Amino acid sequence: MIEFWLSAGLLLLAALAFLLLPVLRGRKLQAEEDRTALNVTLYQERLRELEDEHQAGILTAAQLQAGRDEAARELLADTEGAGSRPGTGVLGGKVPLIAALLMPLLGYGLYLHWGAIDQVERAQAIAEQPRSIEEMTARLEAAVEEDPESAEAWYFLGRTYMAQERAADAAKAFERAIGVAGREPALLGQWAQALYFAGDKQWTAQLQGLTDEALQADPAEVTSLGLLGIAAFEDGRFAEAIEHWQRLVAALPEQDPSRQAIVGGIARARERLAPAAEAGGDAPADAAAPAQLTVKVELAAALREQVQPGDSVFVFARAVSGPPMPLAVKRLTVADLPAEVRLSDSDAMMPQLKLSGFDQVQLVARISRKGDATAGEWVGRSQPLASSSVEPQRLTIDSVDGQAQ
Known part of the structure; x- marks a missing residue:
């Protein structure tokens, strides 16, 4: 200013x-x-x-x-x-x-x-790089409180809530954005996605109506296509999942990092569709079980005097060959260690990027005093392993974190 x-x-x-x-x-x-x-x-x-x-x-x-x-x-x-x-x-x-x-x-x-001095101040505040996702959330919450008619602020607040696994809050934010900006296809898709995860992945008539409305207005609305594919896959309707995801791949740009995950999902759906077709019916219930990794996270003895009980601990899996963003993430505190964590497709930060969509992953545990999952003070990393591994993995936080992501 x-x-x-x-x-x-x-x-x-x-x-x-x-x-x-x-x-x-x-x-x-x-x-x-x-x-x-x-x-x-x-x-x-x-x-x-x-x-x-x-x-x-x-x-x-x-x-x-x-x-x-x-x-x-x-x-x-x-x-x-x-x-x-x-x-x-x-x-x-x-x-x-x-x-x-x-x-x-x-x-x-x-x-x-x-x-419009208030708008100038708000724009400058949002433009500044936040130190953590919590700080970004606080900024956006202040922005919508000052200007409840800002559809853009409500939209980004909903996306931030989704990144924090606060699907119920995200659904309310997307609903407010729709109330301000109208029933835009992209907003309808985001709202349906948030409602789906907030409702323990139970498909409802409301979700069907929202995705139908979004795709009627925009047949290439990516969030709705991805959500329909996920719901069909987890319900064992693999042919429908393949159809929705193929439409999604066709709508995404060639360089989009989520294309690889979607292609992997299509391949897995085809693998599970073949036994079902041979048996003349649906695949067994456990055939569609999502990938799940069990990780025991520990803190090295040499670091116990250097950390605080309230320091954030992020445990996540990311693709060895793929986008740098985590495929599944859990948040703990130092006081919780040692702890056993299970990472699965239900912990995905983005529906299009799931643990089961990649063959090789790396496990990471990071301590961050600022609550930032992408950078911290200490870290532990595993060797590459198969996303389908069923053996419990051990991960020790034992080194200084000198690398983002």
């Missing part, structure tokens, strides 16, 4: 300069007029002195006339050029001065009435 007020101040000074120049010029002209009046007074006094000396017999008529001529020449020399400058009246001098005094107050009042 400092830059804004400096710019406004410079503009105000420029405007004041235009108003005060006539006042300063008027003062100079007034000084010249005062000096001219003084010279005229001195001239008149000189003439009276010459007349008195002539009547007293001191000066002859010729000397009197010569004195008058000399006084006139001195007067002309002193007042030369003054008569050619226009005078400045009282009104002409006061009006610019009054306007210069009132302009800052008038400008400030008009800006308070028609300006």
Whole structure:
């Protein structure tokens, strides 16, 4: 905001300069007029002195006339050029001065009435890089409280809630965004997705109605297609899952990092579809069971004196060859260690990026005092392992974290 007020101040000074120049010029002209009046007074006094000396017999008529001529020449020399400058009246001098005094107050009042300083401050606050997802959430919550009619703020707040696994809060945020911006297909898809995870992945008539409405308005709405594929896959309807995900792959850009996960999901659905087709019915209930990794997380003895019980601990799995973002994540505190954690598709940060969509993953446990999952103080990493591993894994936090993600 400092830059804004400096710019406004410079503009105000420029405007004041235009108003005060006539006042300063008027003062100079007034000084010249005062000096001219003084010279005229001195001239008149000189003439009276010459007349008195002539009547007293001191000066002859010729000397009197010569004195008058000399006084006139001195007067002309002193007042030369003054008569050619226009005078400045009282009104002409006061009006610019009054306007210069009132302009800052008038400008400030008009800006308070028609300006948007609150929006400028809010935009600058959001533009600053947050130190943690909690800080971002607090900023967005403050933004929607100040301006409940900002659909953009409600949308990003919903996305942030989803990243924190707060699906119920995210559903409310997306619903508010729809109330402000209207029933946009992308918002309908996000709302349906949040409701699905908030409702323990139970498909309802409301979810079907939202996805149908979104796809009717935009047949390539990616969130709805991905959600329909997930719901069909987990319900054992693999052919439907393949159909929805194939439409999703066709709608995504070639460089989209989630394409690999979706292609992997299609392959897994086809693998499970084949036994079901051979058996003449649906696949066994456990055939569609999502991948699950069991991890026992421990803290190295050398670090126990350097950590605080309330420090955040993020345990996550990420693809060895794929996008850097976690596929599944759980959050603990140092006080919870040692702890046994289970990571599965239900812990996915994004429905399109699931643990079961990648063959090789790496386990990471990170301690972050700031609550930032992407950077912290200490970390432990595993060797690459299969996402389908059923043996419990051990992960020890034992080294300084010098690498983001």
